[in-house]
Amino acid sequence: MELLNPIDAVFLTAESREHPMHVGSLQIFERPAEQGTDFVRSLYAELMSATPVRPRFRRRQRRILGNFSSVVWAHGEIDLEYHLRRCALPQPGGTAELLDLVEHLHGTLLDRHRPLWEGRIIEGMAGDRLGLYVKMHHALIDGVSAQRLLQRSLTDDPFTTRIRAPWTVSRTEPEPDVPESLWQQVRHALPRLATEVGGVRSAVRALTEGKLALPLSAPATMFNVPIGGARSIAVGSWPMERIHAVRRATGTTVNDVVLALSAAALREYLCKRNALPDKPLTAMVPVNLRRTGETESEGNLVAALLCDLGTDIADPAQRLAAISTSMRESKRVFTELPRLQALALSALLMSPLGLTFLPGFQALPRVPFNLVISNVPGPRKPVYLQGARLEHNYPLSIPFDGQAMNITVTSTADSFDVGIVGCRRAVPHLSTLIDHLDTALTELEHATC
Amino acid sequence: MELLNPIDAVFLTAESREHPMHVGSLQIFERPAEQGTDFVRSLYAELMSATPVRPRFRRRQRRILGNFSSVVWAHGEIDLEYHLRRCALPQPGGTAELLDLVEHLHGTLLDRHRPLWEGRIIEGMAGDRLGLYVKMHHALIDGVSAQRLLQRSLTDDPFTTRIRAPWTVSRTEPEPDVPESLWQQVRHALPRLATEVGGVRSAVRALTEGKLALPLSAPATMFNVPIGGARSIAVGSWPMERIHAVRRATGTTVNDVVLALSAAALREYLCKRNALPDKPLTAMVPVNLRRTGETESEGNLVAALLCDLGTDIADPAQRLAAISTSMRESKRVFTELPRLQALALSALLMSPLGLTFLPGFQALPRVPFNLVISNVPGPRKPVYLQGARLEHNYPLSIPFDGQAMNITVTSTADSFDVGIVGCRRAVPHLSTLIDHLDTALTELEHATC
Numbered sequence: 001m002e003l004l005n006p007i008d009a010v011f012l013t014a015e016s017r018e019h020p021m022h023v024g025s026l027q028i029f030e031r032p033a034e035q036g037t038d039f040v041r042s043l044y045a046e047l048m049s050a051t052p053v054r055p056r057f058r059r060r061q062r063r064i065l066g067n068f069s070s071v072v073w074a075h076g077e078i079d080l081e082y083h084l085r086r087c088a089l090p091q092p093g094g095t096a097e098l099l100d101l102v103e104h105l106h107g108t109l110l111d112r113h114r115p116l117w118e119g120r121i122i123e124g125m126a127g128d129r130l131g132l133y134v135k136m137h138h139a140l141i142d143g144v145s146a147q148r149l150l151q152r153s154l155t156d157d158p159f160t161t162r163i164r165a166p167w168t169v170s171r172t173e174p175e176p177d178v179p180e181s182l183w184q185q186v187r188h189a190l191p192r193l194a195t196e197v198g199g200v201r202s203a204v205r206a207l208t209e210g211k212l213a214l215p216l217s218a219p220a221t222m223f224n225v226p227i228g229g230a231r232s233i234a235v236g237s238w239p240m241e242r243i244h245a246v247r248r249a250t251g252t253t254v255n256d257v258v259l260a261l262s263a264a265a266l267r268e269y270l271c272k273r274n275a276l277p278d279k280p281l282t283a284m285v286p287v288n289l290r291r292t293g294e295t296e297s298e299g300n301l302v303a304a305l306l307c308d309l310g311t312d313i314a315d316p317a318q319r320l321a322a323i324s325t326s327m328r329e330s331k332r333v334f335t336e337l338p339r340l341q342a343l344a345l346s347a348l349l350m351s352p353l354g355l356t357f358l359p360g361f362q363a364l365p366r367v368p369f370n371l372v373i374s375n376v377p378g379p380r381k382p383v384y385l386q387g388a389r390l391e392h393n394y395p396l397s398i399p400f401d402g403q404a405m406n407i408t409v410t411s412t413a414d415s416f417d418v419g420i421v422g423c424r425r426a427v428p429h430l431s432t433l434i435d436h437l438d439t440a441l442t443e444l445e446h447a448t449c
Numbered sequence: 450m451e452l453l454n455p456i457d458a459v460f461l462t463a464e465s466r467e468h469p470m471h472v473g474s475l476q477i478f479e480r481p482a483e484q485g486t487d488f489v490r491s492l493y494a495e496l497m498s499a500t501p502v503r504p505r506f507r508r509r510q511r512r513i514l515g516n517f518s519s520v521v522w523a524h525g526e527i528d529l530e531y532h533l534r535r536c537a538l539p540q541p542g543g544t545a546e547l548l549d550l551v552e553h554l555h556g557t558l559l560d561r562h563r564p565l566w567e568g569r570i571i572e573g574m575a576g577d578r579l580g581l582y583v584k585m586h587h588a589l590i591d592g593v594s595a596q597r598l599l600q601r602s603l604t605d606d607p608f609t610t611r612i613r614a615p616w617t618v619s620r621t622e623p624e625p626d627v628p629e630s631l632w633q634q635v636r637h638a639l640p641r642l643a644t645e646v647g648g649v650r651s652a653v654r655a656l657t658e659g660k661l662a663l664p665l666s667a668p669a670t671m672f673n674v675p676i677g678g679a680r681s682i683a684v685g686s687w688p689m690e691r692i693h694a695v696r697r698a699t700g701t702t703v704n705d706v707v708l709a710l711s712a713a714a715l716r717e718y719l720c721k722r723n724a725l726p727d728k729p730l731t732a733m734v735p736v737n738l739r740r741t742g743e744t745e746s747e748g749n750l751v752a753a754l755l756c757d758l759g760t761d762i763a764d765p766a767q768r769l770a771a772i773s774t775s776m777r778e779s780k781r782v783f784t785e786l787p788r789l790q791a792l793a794l795s796a797l798l799m800s801p802l803g804l805t806f807l808p809g810f811q812a813l814p815r816v817p818f819n820l821v822i823s824n825v826p827g828p829r830k831p832v833y834l835q836g837a838r839l840e841h842n843y844p845l846s847i848p849f850d851g852q853a854m855n856i857t858v859t860s861t862a863d864s865f866d867v868g869i870v871g872c873r874r875a876v877p878h879l880s881t882l883i884d885h886l887d888t889a890l891t892e893l894e895h896a897t898c
Contacts, residue, residue, distance in 0.1 A: 017558050088537040108557040113677035123539050228562035
C-alpha cells in the first residue's frame with residue numbers, strides 16, 4: 001500500500017461521467033512491408049506476453065476513509081486481457097471511422113477498481129496502417145510523462161524483435177531529454193509550497209493586483225462553458241519542415257508558430273459563428289524555462305505561461321509577431337520571479353483546472369485563459385514498434401468545465417501532429433479547426449517565407 | 450418538460466461508474482442471401498434516416514434542484530449520429546471478439562446530458578452475420594419493455610423494405626401479447642402503494658415473521674458481494690424444441706426448465722470452486738400470474754417469485770421436480786394475497802435492487818435471494834430487419850451490489866437464447882456457465898425424456 005499524493009488524488013476526486021480525468025494518445029503505425037494483415041494479431045500476442053507489469057501499472061485506488069488523505073494505492077495482480085484489447089474499424093477504415101471509435105474510447109471512464117489505464121490495438125485501418133490508443137488516468141501519470149513513456153517503449157531500431165510495452169519499460173532505461181512536466185514539478189515542490197505559504201500569498205497578491213504584466217482576464221467565448229460527457233476529437237498532420245521554415249524566416253520558435261496557427265484557426269472558427277470577441281483570446285501554455293546563469297544540474301522550470309493570441313489582428317505575420325512578443329514577456333516575468341514563487345504562480349494559473357486546495361490559494365476573480373495549448377516534444381528520429389514505423393502521434397488531453405477544448409501538438413521524426421479534444425456539445429464541427437489550421441499554415445508561409 | 454417518475458429517478462440516483470443502470474440487448478442477424486458485405490452500411494443509412502425520433506428517445510435528464518423530485522425530462526433535438534454508430538470486430542470476428550466488444554459497450558455509462566440510449570451496428574462478424582447492440586437506461590425503459598420495443602421494430606415480412614427503428618415505433622402499432630413488466634406495474638401502482646402504507650406494512654410483517662411460506666434467507670455465495678465496474682458477458686443458444694421436449698416429458702413449464710438448467714449450471718460452477726453452500730440457492734424470478742376467475746380485462750400480475758433452486762440435490766430430474774414444486778408454492782402465495790399486497794410484496798423483494806424509498810419499506814434483515822433469473826417472451830415467428838433474419842436475441846441485464854450476476858433468457862422463432870452478465874472480478878470465467886448449461890440440458894434430457 002502506498003499513500004496517494006494529494007495532487008494526484010485531486011484528479012480522482014474531480015472526476016465524474018462528464019469529466020473523465022485521463023490523458024490519451026493515438027499513435028498510427030505503418031505496417032512493415034514484409035508483414036501481412038495478421039501482423040496486428042502477432043503484435044497483440046507479443047504485447048500480451050510483455051511481463052512483468054511494473055508496479056505503476058498494477059496499482060489501483062483504494063479508499064480507506066472518505067477524504068483525500070485516505071486515498072491509497074494498492075498493488076495487486078493485473079488482468080492484462082482487460083487492459084489491452086484488440087478492436088477494429090468498420091469499412092472503409094478511414095479517418096472518420098477512426099475518430100468515431102477514439103471519441104468513444106476517450107469519452108468513457110476508466111474502472112476505478114482496476115489499475116487506471118487501458119490500451120487498444122486498432123485494426124481494419126485503410127492503407128496498411130494500424131493504430132494504438134492508450135489512455136492513462138491523470139492520477140497515475142501526467143500528459144507529458146505519458147508521452148515520454150510511450151516514446152520510451154518504441155525503438156529507433158527497425159529490425160529489433162525485442163518487445164517493449166509501456167508497462168514494462170524501466171525508469172532506468174535511456175530516455176530523451178524531456179523536462180519534468182508542470183504537474184510533476186508542482187507535485188515535487190508541493191511540500192515546500194505548502195510550508196512557504198507567505199511566498200505563495202505574495203505571488204497571488206502580485207498577480208491579482210496587476211503588478212505582473214500578465215493578461216489576467218480572458219474574454220468570454222463559446223469554449224468557456226460547462227461541458228457534457230461526450231467528446232469530439234480532431235487530428236491533423238503537416239510536414240515538420242514547413243513549421244521550421246516559418247520559424248526560421250521569422251526568427252521565432254516552434255512554439256510561437258504552433259500558437260500562431262492555433263490562433264488563426266480559432267479566429268476563423270469563431271468568425272464563422274459571429275462569436276469572435278473584440279479582445280484577443282488568451283492561451284495557457286506550459287513551457288520549459290531555464291534561466292540565464294542556471295546550469296543544467298539546477299534542473300528545469302516548466303511554467304504556465306499566459307499568451308495573448310492576437311485573435312483581434314487580421315494579418316497573419318503581425319499576429320505571429322504579437323504572439324512571439326507576448327510569449328517573451330510572459331517568460332521574462334517568470335524568470336525574474338524567485339523560483340518557488342514562479343512555481344506558485346504556475347500552480348495558481350492552473351487552479352481553474354482543479355488545483356485549488358493549496359493553502360493560501362483562492363479562486364482567481366475570473367478565468368485567466370480561454371484554453372490550454374501544449375507542445376510536447378516528440379522523438380527526433382524515426383521510431384518503431386516491432387518494425388512498424390510510428391507515422392503519427394496524436395496526444396489527446398482533457399477538456400474541463402469552463403475549458404471545453406484542448407489543443408496539444410507533438411511530432412514524429414518528420415511530422416507535426418495536432419490532437420484537439422472538445423466537448424461534443426459545446427464545440428460543434430471540431431474537424432473544421434483542422435481545415436482552418438491548414439489554411440493558416442499556407443497563409444503564414446505566404447506572409448513570411 | 451416532464452416530471453420524472455420517482456421509481457425511474459431512483460435508477461438515475463443509484464447509478465455510478467461501478468453500477469451502470471442500463472439494460473442491453475444483443476441481436477444477431479443473418480445477412481440476406483442476395484446482399485453483400487455493404488448491406489450493413491446501407492442498413493445503417495436506412496436506420497439513420499428513420500425519423501422523426503419519438504419523444505421517449507429524445508428526452509434527457511435535467512436536474513432543477515438537487516433531489517429526486519426535481520429531476521425532470523427535457524425534450525430537445527437529438528444528435529442521432531451520436532446515438533447510433535457503426536463498429537466492427539477484429540479478425541476472425543467470432544464469439545470471443547463479439548463478447549469482448551459488447552462487454553466494453555455494456556460496461557460504460559450513458560451520457561447524462563443526452564437521451565439515455567445508444568445503439569451499435571456491428572460488422573466484421575464471421576459467417577455472414579451482423580449484430581445490433583442496444584442499451585437503454587432503466588430510467589427510460591425496463592428490460593421487458595425494451596425487449597418488446599426491439600421486437601416491435603422487426604417485422605415478420607422478409608421482403609418489406611419499410612424500415613422501422615426502435616425510436617420510431619409508435620405505441621399504437623400492433624404488439625405481441627406481453628404483460629407489463631414488474632417494474633412497470635409497481636410504477637403504475639405506486640400512488641396506491643404509497644397511500645396504502647398499512648397494506649404494505651402488513652405484507653412486510655407477514656414476510657419477516659415467516660407467515661408466508663417463502664425461503665427468506667438465501668445462503669451466502671460468491672455472487673452476493675460488492676461489484677466492480679467491469680463486466681463479463683456470456684451468451685449461449687439451444688434449439689427451443691429441446692426445451693419443449695423436457696417440459697412435455699416432465700409436465701413442467703418452460704420457466705421451470707430454464708430454472709433447472711440455471712440451477713444445474715450454478716451448482717457445477719460453484720462445485721468446481723468448492724463454493725457450493727449446503728443450503729440451496731434462491732432465485733428471484735419475475736413471473737406473470739393470472740388468478741383463477743380473473744378475466745383478461747382485469748390485467749396481469751407480474752410477481753417477484755422466490756424459487757428454491759435445489760442446488761443441494763444431485764439428481765437432475767429430482768432437482769427439476771423440486772424447482773417446479775417451489776415455483777407452484779410461490780405462485781400460490783402470491784395469488785392468495787390481495788392484489789395490492791402481492792404487488793407490495795414483489796416491490797419489497799426487489800428492494801435490494803434499489804427500491805427502498807417507498808414509505809413503510811425497510812431493508813430486509815438479509816438478502817432474500819442469490820440472483821435474478823428472468824425469462825422474457827420472444828417472437829414466435831421468424832422476424833426480420835430489412836430482410837435480415839433475427840437468429841439470436843440475447844437480453845443483457847444489470848448486476849447490482851450483492852447481485853454480481855444476472856441470467857436472462859429469451860427466444861427467437863426456434864432458438865432458446867441465454868444472456869449472462871456478471872461482474873468481471875466477482876464472477877470469473879463466466880463463459881464456463883454456458884458449457885455447464887449445455888451439459889445440464891443433455892443430462893436433463895437423459896434423465897427425463
